[in-house]
Amino acid sequence: MNQIKVKIKEVIRETADAVSIVLDPADLNYKPGQFLTLTFNIAGEQVQRSYSLSSAQALNEPPTITVKKVAGGKVSTYINDTITAGTELESFAPLGNFTIEPKSSQTRQIVMFGAGSGITPLMSMIKTLLALEPNTKIALLYANSNEDSIIFYNQLEQLQKLHANRFQVIHILSKPSSNWVGLTGRINKDMVLQLIEQIPVVYANKAAYYICGPDGFMNEVKSGLSLLKIDSTNIHFESFNLTKGSDDNTSIDSEVTIKYRKSTHVIHVPAGKTILESAQAAKVNIPYSCQGGVCSACMGRCTSGKVKVSDEQSALSSGEIDNGYILTCLGYALTPKVEIAIE
Ligand SMILES: Cc1cc2nc3c(=O)[nH]c(=O)nc-3n(C[C@H](O)[C@H](O)[C@H](O)COP(=O)(O)OP(=O)(O)OC[C@H]3O[C@@H](n4cnc5c(N)ncnc54)[C@H](O)[C@@H]3O)c2cc1C
Numbered sequence: 040m041n042q043i044k045v046k047i048k049e050v051i052r053e054t055a056d057a058v059s060i061v062l063d064p065a066d067l068n069y070k071p072g073q074f075l076t077l078t079f080n081i082a083g084e085q086v087q088r089s090y091s092l093s094s095a096q097a098l099n100e101p102p103t104i105t106v107k108k109v110a111g112g113k114v115s116t117y118i119n120d121t122i123t124a125g126t127e128l129e130s131f132a133p134l135g136n137f138t139i140e141p142k143s144s145q146t147r148q149i150v151m152f153g154a155g156s157g158i159t160p161l162m163s164m165i166k167t168l169l170a171l172e173p174n175t176k177i178a179l180l181y182a183n184s185n186e187d188s189i190i191f192y193n194q195l196e197q198l199q200k201l202h203a204n205r206f207q208v209i210h211i212l213s214k215p216s217s218n219w220v221g222l223t224g225r226i227n228k229d230m231v232l233q234l235i236e237q238i239p240v241v242y243a244n245k246a247a248y249y250i251c252g253p254d255g256f257m258n259e260v261k262s263g264l265s266l267l268k269i270d271s272t273n274i275h276f277e278s279f280n281l282t283k284g285s286d287d288n289t290s291i292d293s294e295v296t297i298k299y300r301k302s303t304h305v306i307h308v309p310a311g312k313t314i315l316e317s318a319q320a321a322k323v324n325i326p327y328s329c330q331g332g333v334c335s336a337c338m339g340r341c342t343s344g345k346v347k348v349s350d351e352q353s354a355l356s357s358g359e360i361d362n363g364y365i366l367t368c369l370g371y372a373l374t375p376k377v378e379i380a381i382e
């Protein structure tokens with residue numbers, strides 16, 4: 040896994056509980072929708088977290104992440120309250136499959152559902168597509184609690200004015216002020232049906248859907264889209280919540296050999312435990328980030344024996360699975376001996 044160094048150039052307050060962090064180097068290569076996995080040193084403890092890039096490389100914007108404070112959250116609170124320009128951080132190179140490849144000749148209809156900080160990867164995609172795909176139409180349905188918590192409100196308004204015939208934003212607030220004239224409520228599957236009706240172009244089956252937000256929100260949106268019989272291949276999503284894999288009861292006790300950075304470690308992986316948690320228990324340092332099958336930072340290749348990866352994963356493509364790639368964070372041993380190579 041490639042490590043890079045980044046330096047904080049600027050901290051920009053977006054809302055009372057969200058900041059954007061502008062990073063150097065300016066020439067970082069990433070796809071719209073990808074994220075960085077950064078290591079923070081907080082009170083002597085090293086912690087890793089993933090943050091999506093909200094900037095658009097296609098517009099020559101400097102790489103920027105946007106972080107919303109989570110109640111009681113260690114890193115999001117540190118970033119919102121303490122971090123300053125000049126701080127240097129380690130990061131994995133940009134990762135993630137929740138991306139979109141712009142092609143100027145393409146005409147697409149795209150419907151995005153975002154909630155709270157889930158706007159970040161969508162923002163990068165929106166800016167890129169509006170700039171590079173002149174015929175593509177995008178609708179963004181963006182859920183927040185109140186007017187003040189809407190990240191990028193002004194930028195989204197400007198983009199709507201600039202691309203009035205092909206970019207539409209519908210805000211939905213769960214606890215708006217009494218002055219709010221827009222849509223109110225929490226998104227559930229019935230509301231999804233009503234929202235789709237508000238989009239003037241006949242999207243339904245033709246559109247591609249991109250969803251990002253907390254798991255509960257995403258499940259409601261997915262249920263609504265399944266009522267509309269949207270083909271699941273047209274639905275793309277990324278979760279920021281990390282559901283740890285439920286213990287697996289088909290795995291067995293195993294001796295797992297891990298080859299990583301010219302070192303070889305042999306660890307005991309008990310039945311029902313993941314390879315990553317067993318490596319951590321044995322104080323063997325292997326890469327990881329989300330621990331929830333989202334980011335691919337813990338990816339390795341099973342070169343001998345058999346490993347089962349929980350279905351909750353969304354980081355590996357079917358091609359990667361066919362080629363023996365596994366995730367240690369959701370990977371369980373199925374044979375008494377297993378060998379894994381981590382690049
Ligand atoms: C691929 C990926 C991309 C991400 N991109 C962004 C981004 O662009 N902007 C952003 O703000 N966050 C993003 N996140 C979430 C981020 O990585 C952290 O999980 C989040 O900042 C909370 O970390 P923390 O250390 O503050 O909270 P922790 O100290 O880890 O957790 C404190 C409490 O908050 C809960 N919690 C943790 N994460 C969340 C969450 N996302 N929402 C609600 N409750 C939570 C925990 O269950 C726990 O109870 C992303 C996550 C992933 C996996």
Ligand code: FES
Nearest residue numbers: 328330334335368
């Ligand atoms: S640590 Fe993110 S997929 Fe395993």
